Amino acid sequence: MTLKTSGAASTEGFLDLLAGGDLKEHFETTGNWSLGTDGVAQLQPREGESDWKRYGDYLWLKNECKDFQCEFEYKHDTGGNGGLYFNVTDRQQAVGSVIEVQIRDSADEKELDAHAITGGILPKVAPRANATKPAGQWNKMSVTSVGGNVTVRLNGVLVNNVKLSHPRLENKPKQGYIGFQDHGLPFWLRNVRIRSLESSAERSEPMALATGVPRTNVERAGPAAIAARSQNPLIVNVVGSINPNAANSFLFVPTEAKYVRVGVLESSKGQPCIDEVEVFSGDSSTNLALHSNGAKATASSLLKGFEEKHQIGFLNDGKYGNERSWIPAQTPGWAQIELPETMTIDRVVLSRDRGGKLNRRVPVSFDILVSTDGKAWSTVKKVRPAAAKKDAARKAAPEKNGAKRKARQAAAAAHSKIGKAGTVPNILWITVEDMSPTLGSYGDNFARTPNIDALAEESVLYTNAFATSPVCSPSRSTLITGMYNASMGTNHMRSSNHMPIIASLRPPARIQKSYQSSVSVEGCRS
Numbered sequence: 001m002t003l004k005t006s007g008a009a010s011t012e013g014f015l016d017l018l019a020g021g022d023l024k025e026h027f028e029t030t031g032n033w034s035l036g037t038d039g040v041a042q043l044q045p046r047e048g049e050s051d052w053k054r055y056g057d058y059l060w061l062k063n064e065c066k067d068f069q070c071e072f073e074y075k076h077d078t079g080g081n082g083g084l085y086f087n088v089t090d091r092q093q094a095v096g097s098v099i100e101v102q103i104r105d106s107a108d109e110k111e112l113d114a115h116a117i118t119g120g121i122l123p124k125v126a127p128r129a130n131a132t133k134p135a136g137q138w139n140k141m142s143v144t145s146v147g148g149n150v151t152v153r154l155n156g157v158l159v160n161n162v163k164l165s166h167p168r169l170e171n172k173p174k175q176g177y178i179g180f181q182d183h184g185l186p187f188w189l190r191n192v193r194i195r196s197l198e199s200s201a202e203r204s205e206p207m208a209l210a211t212g213v214p215r216t217n218v219e220r221a222g223p224a225a226i227a228a229r230s231q232n233p234l235i236v237n238v239v240g241s242i243n244p245n246a247a248n249s250f251l252f253v254p255t256e257a258k259y260v261r262v263g264v265l266e267s268s269k270g271q272p273c274i275d276e277v278e279v280f281s282g283d284s285s286t287n288l289a290l291h292s293n294g295a296k297a298t299a300s301s302l303l304k305g306f307e308e309k310h311q312i313g314f315l316n317d318g319k320y321g322n323e324r325s326w327i328p329a330q331t332p333g334w335a336q337i338e339l340p341e342t343m344t345i346d347r348v349v350l351s352r353d354r355g356g357k358l359n360r361r362v363p364v365s366f367d368i369l370v371s372t373d374g375k376a377w378s379t380v381k382k383v384r385p386a387a388a389k390k391d392a393a394r395k396a397a398p399e400k401n402g403a404k405r406k407a408r409q410a411a412a413a414a415h416s417k418i419g420k421a422g423t424v425p426n427i428l429w430i431t432v433e434d435m436s437p438t439l440g441s442y443g444d445n446f447a448r449t450p451n452i453d454a455l456a457e458e459s460v461l462y463t464n465a466f467a468t469s470p471v472c473s474p475s476r477s478t479l480i481t482g483m484y485n486a487s488m489g490t491n492h493m494r495s496s497n498h499m500p501i502i503a504s505l506r507p508p509a510r511i512q513k514s515y516q517s518s519v520s521v522e523g524c525r526s
Helices: 223-231 312-316 386-396 398-416 450-457 472-481
Strands: 033-035 041-043 059-061 068-076 081-088 099-104 139-146 149-154 157-163 177-180 187-196 235-238 248-267 276-280 296-299 333-351 363-371 378-385
Touching: 068 081, 081 139, 099 139, 177 187, 248 276, 248 378, 276 312, 296 312, 312 333, 333 363
Parallel strands: 235 378
Antiparallel strands: 033 041, 041 187, 059 177, 068 139, 068 187, 081 099, 081 177, 139 149, 149 157, 248 333, 248 363, 276 333, 296 333, 363 378
């Protein structure tokens, strides 16, 4: 999310949205919001403004966001009502396909209801606690949405935590605008700040958030990926395909260009579809590719018979979704933006259906090219599926694959000799307790575990494992003895029953002949 930073102090990656003294620097609204010299933004509805359906009167952040953390303080009068909206695709119709974090005068409410308690997520995701302060007092809220997981903290208390795949939210957009509701009641805000976050799948390149959305679904930057990219910085290896329902931003070295072309080589199914091509430069949030900014869209061809929703002009009309998109008549094909003049650009943002409905016809292999005259073209980015990269690597380096095969054979041979002195491999067994698979290698969108991810790339990764007693001490007894904990009476986490342990805690005899074992404990609690 690239926002203008003039007059705004940024700490820990946060951008203070009210520090510049100008409410319109980062926000848009037709409501009666004002920013005082004390840094407090106040909503004082005009006479007759008493409902919540005046969506344009909400205080809307100018930029779209996807993975973000927004912190702010608020207060209201007795009976106050408001809300933080996010993932809103149409700011003039902020109803139905939106997500709202409820803000209400609810300090005395007992029943944890999504609509009645601050921190509830609408529709119908009730908070787990009521941490609201009484009317007239300042409350501090933090809303984080990253990698499909939403958390809400109120006054230091975790009050809600839900995934966007929740049945109540799964059909909602996964990105969009953020706004504060105008419910027709006085409302105050201060210390409003926001920062962009990265999911683990997005860390292989720097963030490019001209539209508020980081590039999604790219290959993690393990050692092999980093080495490959340093050899060919043009290539982006995408896991599967680009995210069909989000903005996918692709960085390149700042380049002079008047023409920007996306040459699509392959799609996931059928002819490829693009709902918007956006072009940005530096820290500016201005989409240079917009028709309203003087840019012109052209293409190699257009699929006939569906002109009501697929047109070349929809490539840069500023409207998202399958109903305003482009499909070529055949593949390969290309979509092109002619800028009003030669400009310095450094990123292109693409999406297939940012309305969040369709995931077919996704471009999976394409090039981004630029030109100053429309004749001589330079490729600034190549996007290829990760599988294609691996296939090419296997064909280009058979000797490397032969080495890996020999290594596997040697490992198997060494394993068969366990128990025979002088022929055993060295084994380091690391056990980590009291954690779920919150690791990048297991698809977690927030954990930063680059070393473990690199190890996983060269290892067997178990994704369907089970435990009879999935808690620490019972599982530890199984690991030590090699026996089911239920067979030893060690399956109860905290039991006063003294069950006899029928297994030896010493390694088997044949292991003892070849190995010297020890246990190193760091912060053990049992």
